[in-house]
Amino acid sequence: MKVENGEGRADASPEAQVVDLDCALRRVGGSKDLLQEITQLFCSEECPELTRNIREALAKQDSALLERAAHTLRSSVDLFGAKRAFDAARSLEELARESDFQGAAEMWKTLDQELANLGAALANLET
Numbered sequence: 001m002k003v004e005n006g007e008g009r010a011d012a013s014p015e016a017q018v019v020d021l022d023c024a025l026r027r028v029g030g031s032k033d034l035l036q037e038i039t040q041l042f043c044s045e046e047c048p049e050l051t052r053n054i055r056e057a058l059a060k061q062d063s064a065l066l067e068r069a070a071h072t073l074r075s076s077v078d079l080f081g082a083k084r085a086f087d088a089a090r091s092l093e094e095l096a097r098e099s100d101f102q103g104a105a106e107m108w109k110t111l112d113q114e115l116a117n118l119g120a121a122l123a124n125l126e127t
Contacts, residue, residue: 018121020081027079038079039122046076047115057096058105066096066104073111077118085114 028034050073057066074089088111095104 018082018084018117019125020083021125023081024079027081036125039125042076042079043119043122047073047119050076051112051115054092054108054111058101058108061099061101063096063099063101067093070096070111077115080118080122082114082118082121085111085118088114 024035025032028038050069053065053069054073056062057069070089070093074086074093077085077089088107092104092107092111095101095107
């Protein structure tokens with residue numbers, strides 16, 4: 001199993017890595033099959049539902065829903081060692097806690113892009 005993460009490009013760095021495959025495998029006891037199953041569920045069900053919840057929370061300015069969705073998403077992306085997505089979700093969660101919807105809307109743009117990057121990286125998982 002490997003993840004395409006930009007390694008080999010001149011501008012690639014460890015910080016540019018989208019998924020930490022070693023970390024993800026450790027978190028599932030080394031099972032590539034389990035990691036693929038979790039990846040499939042995350043991409044097809046969990047992430048789309050949570051992003052809908054975030055969009056709805058932003059539209060309704062519902063800080064409780066926003067905080068809960070960002071928290072759950074943060075925990076989920078952490079499984080994949082997706083540091084940038086994790087950091088963006090954590091920031092969104094904190095902004096929701098403060099009811100800073102302007103800041104949250106801006107952070108959502110960042111998180112949404114990081115989720116797109118994560119989705120692309122997860123789609124490239126190979127056994």
